[in-house]
Amino acid sequence: MAEKEGKEKDREKLQRLLAEIQQLQGQMEAINAQLDLIESSIEELNRVEETLKGVRELKGEEEVLVPVGAQSFVKATIVDTDKVIVGIGAGVAVERTIDEALESIDNRRQELEKARSEAQKRLQKLSQELQEKQREAQQLAEKLGLAQPPQQAQQAPQTAQQRQTGGSSGGS
Amino acid sequence: MAQQQQNVEQQVAQLQQLQQQLSSIVAQKQQLEMQLREIERALEELEEIEEETRIYKTVGGLLIEADKDEVKEELEDRKETLELRVKTLEKQEKRVQEQIESLQKRLQKVLQQQQQQAGGGGGAA
Numbered sequence: 001m002a003e004k005e006g007k008e009k010d011r012e013k014l015q016r017l018l019a020e021i022q023q024l025q026g027q028m029e030a031i032n033a034q035l036d037l038i039e040s041s042i043e044e045l046n047r048v049e050e051t052l053k054g055v056r057e058l059k060g061e062e063e064v065l066v067p068v069g070a071q072s073f074v075k076a077t078i079v080d081t082d083k084v085i086v087g088i089g090a091g092v093a094v095e096r097t098i099d100e101a102l103e104s105i106d107n108r109r110q111e112l113e114k115a116r117s118e119a120q121k122r123l124q125k126l127s128q129e130l131q132e133k134q135r136e137a138q139q140l141a142e143k144l145g146l147a148q149p150p151q152q153a154q155q156a157p158q159t160a161q162q163r164q165t166g167g168s169s170g171g172s
Numbered sequence: 173m174a175q176q177q178q179n180v181e182q183q184v185a186q187l188q189q190l191q192q193q194l195s196s197i198v199a200q201k202q203q204l205e206m207q208l209r210e211i212e213r214a215l216e217e218l219e220e221i222e223e224e225t226r227i228y229k230t231v232g233g234l235l236i237e238a239d240k241d242e243v244k245e246e247l248e249d250r251k252e253t254l255e256l257r258v259k260t261l262e263k264q265e266k267r268v269q270e271q272i273e274s275l276q277k278r279l280q281k282v283l284q285q286q287q288q289q290a291g292g293g294g295g296a297a
Contacts, residue, residue, distance in 0.1 A: 085226075085228055085235060087230075088213070088214045088217040088218070089210040089211070089213055089214045089217075090207075090210050090211045090213075090214040090247060090250070091229055091230040092214050092218070092227065092228070092229055092230075092238075092243055092247070093227070093228040093229070093230070093235055094217070094218075094221055094225055094226070094227050094228070095225055095226040095227070095228075096225075
Protein backbone atom coordinates (compact mmCIF):
# COMPACT_ATOMS: atom_id res chain seq x y z
CA MET A 1 0.00 0.00 0.00
CA ALA A 2 2.66 2.47 1.08
CA GLU A 3 4.73 1.60 -1.96
CA LYS A 4 1.80 2.30 -4.21
CA GLU A 5 1.22 5.67 -2.62
CA GLY A 6 4.86 6.53 -3.05
CA LYS A 7 4.62 5.64 -6.68
CA GLU A 8 1.65 7.86 -7.10
CA LYS A 9 3.55 10.72 -5.57
CA ASP A 10 6.47 10.06 -7.90
CA ARG A 11 4.15 10.09 -10.88
CA GLU A 12 2.72 13.40 -9.85
CA LYS A 13 6.21 14.75 -9.38
CA LEU A 14 7.21 13.52 -12.80
CA GLN A 15 4.24 15.19 -14.37
CA ARG A 16 5.08 18.42 -12.62
CA LEU A 17 8.67 18.15 -13.76
CA LEU A 18 7.62 17.62 -17.35
CA ALA A 19 5.41 20.70 -17.22
CA GLU A 20 8.28 22.70 -15.74
CA ILE A 21 10.60 21.47 -18.47
CA GLN A 22 8.17 22.61 -21.11
CA GLN A 23 7.86 26.00 -19.49
CA LEU A 24 11.63 26.37 -19.33
CA GLN A 25 11.92 25.51 -22.99
CA GLY A 26 9.34 28.16 -23.81
CA GLN A 27 11.25 30.75 -21.81
CA MET A 28 14.47 29.85 -23.54
CA GLU A 29 12.85 30.20 -26.93
CA ALA A 30 11.60 33.66 -26.02
CA ILE A 31 15.08 34.73 -24.90
CA ASN A 32 16.57 33.37 -28.09
CA ALA A 33 14.14 35.44 -30.15
CA GLN A 34 15.11 38.46 -28.08
CA LEU A 35 18.78 37.75 -28.72
CA ASP A 36 18.19 37.60 -32.46
CA LEU A 37 16.53 40.99 -32.30
CA ILE A 38 19.39 42.50 -30.29
CA GLU A 39 21.90 40.99 -32.68
CA SER A 40 20.27 42.51 -35.75
CA SER A 41 19.97 45.89 -34.04
CA ILE A 42 23.69 45.89 -33.28
CA GLU A 43 24.40 44.98 -36.87
CA GLU A 44 22.26 47.86 -38.08
CA LEU A 45 24.08 50.27 -35.79
CA ASN A 46 27.41 49.06 -37.12
CA ARG A 47 26.22 49.65 -40.66
CA VAL A 48 25.02 53.20 -39.95
CA GLU A 49 28.23 53.98 -38.13
CA GLU A 50 30.26 52.98 -41.12
CA THR A 51 28.09 55.03 -43.49
CA LEU A 52 28.20 58.14 -41.32
CA LYS A 53 31.94 57.89 -40.91
CA GLY A 54 32.18 57.66 -44.68
CA VAL A 55 29.94 60.68 -45.22
CA ARG A 56 31.96 62.70 -42.71
CA GLU A 57 35.03 62.22 -44.90
CA LEU A 58 33.33 63.55 -48.03
CA LYS A 59 33.86 67.06 -49.37
CA GLY A 60 30.27 67.32 -50.59
CA GLU A 61 31.04 67.42 -54.29
CA GLU A 62 31.32 63.72 -54.89
CA GLU A 63 28.64 61.74 -56.59
CA VAL A 64 27.18 59.06 -54.35
CA LEU A 65 24.65 56.38 -55.10
CA VAL A 66 21.73 56.33 -52.75
CA PRO A 67 19.84 53.07 -52.37
CA VAL A 68 16.14 53.32 -53.02
CA GLY A 69 15.43 49.65 -52.48
CA ALA A 70 15.48 46.48 -54.56
CA GLN A 71 19.17 46.88 -55.38
CA SER A 72 18.44 50.17 -57.15
CA PHE A 73 20.37 53.39 -56.68
CA VAL A 74 19.97 57.00 -57.75
CA LYS A 75 22.83 59.41 -58.21
CA ALA A 76 23.12 62.21 -55.71
CA THR A 77 25.52 64.58 -54.04
CA ILE A 78 25.39 65.07 -50.33
CA VAL A 79 24.76 68.74 -49.67
CA ASP A 80 25.63 68.61 -45.99
CA THR A 81 28.36 66.24 -44.90
CA ASP A 82 28.32 67.41 -41.27
CA LYS A 83 24.73 66.72 -40.39
CA VAL A 84 22.40 63.78 -40.29
CA ILE A 85 18.72 63.52 -39.45
CA VAL A 86 17.98 60.93 -36.82
CA GLY A 87 14.59 59.54 -35.91
CA ILE A 88 13.70 59.70 -32.21
CA GLY A 89 10.57 57.58 -32.55
CA ALA A 90 6.88 58.46 -32.80
CA GLY A 91 7.38 59.79 -36.32
CA VAL A 92 9.70 62.60 -35.25
CA ALA A 93 13.27 63.19 -36.39
CA VAL A 94 15.86 65.75 -35.38
CA GLU A 95 18.94 67.12 -37.05
CA ARG A 96 22.24 66.25 -35.43
CA THR A 97 25.87 66.65 -36.26
CA ILE A 98 27.41 63.41 -37.40
CA ASP A 99 29.68 63.45 -34.37
CA GLU A 100 26.71 63.67 -32.03
CA ALA A 101 24.96 60.90 -33.90
CA LEU A 102 28.03 58.68 -33.71
CA GLU A 103 28.21 59.22 -30.00
CA SER A 104 24.62 58.20 -29.45
CA ILE A 105 25.11 55.21 -31.73
CA ASP A 106 27.99 54.15 -29.53
CA ASN A 107 25.85 54.52 -26.42
CA ARG A 108 23.02 52.53 -27.88
CA ARG A 109 25.37 49.80 -28.98
CA GLN A 110 26.82 49.56 -25.49
CA GLU A 111 23.34 49.29 -24.03
CA LEU A 112 22.47 46.57 -26.50
CA GLU A 113 25.66 44.67 -25.79
CA LYS A 114 24.88 44.80 -22.11
CA ALA A 115 21.39 43.51 -22.76
CA ARG A 116 22.86 40.79 -24.94
CA SER A 117 25.25 39.52 -22.29
CA GLU A 118 22.49 39.63 -19.70
CA ALA A 119 20.20 37.61 -21.95
CA GLN A 120 22.99 35.14 -22.59
CA LYS A 121 23.56 34.74 -18.87
CA ARG A 122 19.86 34.14 -18.29
CA LEU A 123 19.84 31.63 -21.11
CA GLN A 124 22.76 29.77 -19.61
CA LYS A 125 21.13 29.66 -16.20
CA LEU A 126 17.88 28.36 -17.69
CA SER A 127 19.73 25.77 -19.71
CA GLN A 128 21.42 24.49 -16.57
CA GLU A 129 18.09 24.35 -14.80
CA LEU A 130 16.63 22.51 -17.78
CA GLN A 131 19.38 19.91 -17.71
CA GLU A 132 18.92 19.31 -14.01
CA LYS A 133 15.18 18.90 -14.40
CA GLN A 134 15.59 16.60 -17.36
CA ARG A 135 17.99 14.43 -15.41
CA GLU A 136 15.65 14.35 -12.46
CA ALA A 137 12.73 13.44 -14.72
CA GLN A 138 14.79 10.68 -16.29
CA GLN A 139 15.63 9.22 -12.91
CA LEU A 140 12.02 9.35 -11.81
CA ALA A 141 10.84 7.69 -15.00
CA GLU A 142 13.31 4.88 -14.44
CA LYS A 143 12.28 4.55 -10.83
CA LEU A 144 8.65 4.38 -11.89
CA GLY A 145 9.32 1.19 -13.78
CA LEU A 146 9.97 2.19 -17.35
CA ALA A 147 13.35 0.50 -17.09
CA GLN A 148 12.81 -1.83 -14.15
CA PRO A 149 12.92 -5.57 -13.52
CA PRO A 150 10.08 -7.46 -15.26
CA GLN A 151 7.82 -8.23 -12.26
CA GLN A 152 7.53 -4.59 -11.36
CA ALA A 153 7.41 -3.37 -14.92
CA GLN A 154 4.25 -5.40 -15.38
CA GLN A 155 2.59 -3.65 -12.53
CA ALA A 156 3.62 -0.19 -13.53
CA PRO A 157 1.55 0.34 -16.67
CA GLN A 158 -1.53 -0.69 -14.77
CA THR A 159 -1.09 1.95 -12.14
CA ALA A 160 -0.43 4.41 -14.91
CA GLN A 161 -3.74 3.62 -16.50
CA GLN A 162 -5.58 3.80 -13.24
CA ARG A 163 -4.26 7.26 -12.65
CA GLN A 164 -5.34 8.51 -16.00
CA THR A 165 -8.86 7.22 -16.00
CA GLY A 166 -10.16 7.00 -12.47
CA GLY A 167 -7.20 8.37 -10.58
CA SER A 168 -8.10 12.02 -10.52
CA SER A 169 -11.42 11.39 -8.84
CA GLY A 170 -10.13 8.65 -6.56
CA GLY A 171 -7.38 10.87 -5.26
CA SER A 172 -9.55 13.25 -3.27
CA MET B 173 -27.03 13.76 -16.60
CA ALA B 174 -26.61 14.22 -20.36
CA GLN B 175 -28.07 17.67 -20.14
CA GLN B 176 -25.72 18.53 -17.36
CA GLN B 177 -22.82 17.36 -19.49
CA GLN B 178 -23.98 19.55 -22.33
CA ASN B 179 -24.18 22.45 -19.96
CA VAL B 180 -20.62 21.88 -18.82
CA GLU B 181 -19.39 21.74 -22.38
CA GLN B 182 -21.12 25.00 -23.12
CA GLN B 183 -19.51 26.65 -20.15
CA VAL B 184 -16.08 25.34 -21.08
CA ALA B 185 -16.53 26.77 -24.57
CA GLN B 186 -17.58 30.06 -23.09
CA LEU B 187 -14.57 30.02 -20.80
CA GLN B 188 -12.25 29.47 -23.74
CA GLN B 189 -13.88 32.30 -25.60
CA LEU B 190 -13.40 34.61 -22.64
CA GLN B 191 -9.78 33.60 -22.30
CA GLN B 192 -9.23 34.37 -25.94
CA GLN B 193 -10.89 37.72 -25.49
CA LEU B 194 -8.65 38.41 -22.51
CA SER B 195 -5.45 37.64 -24.35
CA SER B 196 -6.50 39.82 -27.27
CA ILE B 197 -7.23 42.69 -24.87
CA VAL B 198 -3.88 42.23 -23.18
CA ALA B 199 -2.10 42.17 -26.54
CA GLN B 200 -3.84 45.35 -27.63
CA LYS B 201 -2.97 47.01 -24.37
CA GLN B 202 0.67 46.04 -24.64
CA GLN B 203 0.85 47.44 -28.13
CA LEU B 204 -0.63 50.76 -27.06
CA GLU B 205 1.68 50.90 -24.07
CA MET B 206 4.61 50.44 -26.39
CA GLN B 207 3.44 53.35 -28.54
CA LEU B 208 2.97 55.37 -25.40
CA ARG B 209 6.51 54.70 -24.23
CA GLU B 210 7.82 55.64 -27.65
CA ILE B 211 6.03 58.98 -27.52
CA GLU B 212 7.25 59.65 -24.00
CA ARG B 213 10.81 58.95 -25.03
CA ALA B 214 10.47 61.23 -28.07
CA LEU B 215 9.09 64.00 -25.85
CA GLU B 216 11.98 63.63 -23.43
CA GLU B 217 14.39 63.82 -26.31
CA LEU B 218 12.70 66.96 -27.63
CA GLU B 219 13.11 68.60 -24.23
CA GLU B 220 16.86 68.21 -24.37
CA ILE B 221 17.23 69.65 -27.84
CA GLU B 222 18.68 73.08 -28.38
CA GLU B 223 16.35 75.79 -29.59
CA GLU B 224 17.66 76.20 -33.13
CA THR B 225 17.79 72.50 -33.93
CA ARG B 226 15.79 71.51 -36.97
CA ILE B 227 12.99 69.08 -36.41
CA TYR B 228 11.23 66.88 -38.94
CA LYS B 229 8.15 64.81 -38.93
CA THR B 230 7.40 61.77 -41.05
CA VAL B 231 4.69 62.11 -43.66
CA GLY B 232 4.36 58.73 -45.30
CA GLY B 233 7.86 57.97 -46.58
CA LEU B 234 9.03 61.56 -46.42
CA LEU B 235 10.41 63.75 -43.70
CA ILE B 236 9.12 67.31 -43.60
CA GLU B 237 10.45 70.09 -41.43
CA ALA B 238 8.17 71.00 -38.56
CA ASP B 239 7.88 73.43 -35.73
CA LYS B 240 9.12 72.11 -32.42
CA ASP B 241 6.24 73.40 -30.32
CA GLU B 242 3.69 72.07 -32.78
CA VAL B 243 5.33 68.66 -32.76
CA LYS B 244 5.35 68.66 -28.98
CA GLU B 245 1.70 69.58 -28.84
CA GLU B 246 0.84 66.88 -31.32
CA LEU B 247 2.75 64.28 -29.33
CA GLU B 248 1.07 65.35 -26.10
CA ASP B 249 -2.31 64.98 -27.80
CA ARG B 250 -1.47 61.51 -29.03
CA LYS B 251 -0.18 60.61 -25.60
CA GLU B 252 -3.43 61.67 -24.00
CA THR B 253 -5.53 59.68 -26.46
CA LEU B 254 -3.39 56.61 -25.93
CA GLU B 255 -3.57 56.88 -22.17
CA LEU B 256 -7.32 57.03 -22.40
CA ARG B 257 -7.47 53.96 -24.60
CA VAL B 258 -5.13 52.07 -22.29
CA LYS B 259 -7.38 52.90 -19.36
CA THR B 260 -10.44 51.66 -21.24
CA LEU B 261 -8.64 48.43 -22.06
CA GLU B 262 -7.59 48.02 -18.44
CA LYS B 263 -11.22 48.23 -17.40
CA GLN B 264 -12.20 45.68 -20.03
CA GLU B 265 -9.39 43.42 -18.95
CA LYS B 266 -10.52 43.52 -15.36
CA ARG B 267 -14.12 42.81 -16.30
CA VAL B 268 -13.27 39.82 -18.47
CA GLN B 269 -10.88 38.56 -15.80
CA GLU B 270 -13.69 38.64 -13.26
CA GLN B 271 -16.03 36.84 -15.64
CA ILE B 272 -13.42 34.16 -16.17
CA GLU B 273 -12.89 33.69 -12.46
CA SER B 274 -16.55 33.34 -11.64
CA LEU B 275 -17.10 30.95 -14.52
CA GLN B 276 -14.12 28.88 -13.42
CA LYS B 277 -15.50 28.68 -9.91
CA ARG B 278 -18.90 27.55 -11.16
CA LEU B 279 -17.33 24.95 -13.43
CA GLN B 280 -15.14 23.63 -10.67
CA LYS B 281 -18.16 23.12 -8.46
CA VAL B 282 -20.06 21.24 -11.14
CA LEU B 283 -17.07 19.07 -11.95
CA GLN B 284 -16.52 18.26 -8.29
CA GLN B 285 -20.13 17.20 -7.96
CA GLN B 286 -19.81 14.99 -11.00
CA GLN B 287 -16.64 13.45 -9.70
CA GLN B 288 -18.22 12.69 -6.37
CA GLN B 289 -21.10 10.99 -8.11
CA ALA B 290 -18.80 9.01 -10.38
CA GLY B 291 -16.16 8.50 -7.69
CA GLY B 292 -18.54 6.43 -5.55
CA GLY B 293 -18.39 3.65 -8.15
CA GLY B 294 -14.92 3.80 -9.66
CA GLY B 295 -12.57 5.40 -7.18
CA ALA B 296 -12.78 3.05 -4.21
CA ALA B 297 -9.60 0.99 -3.88
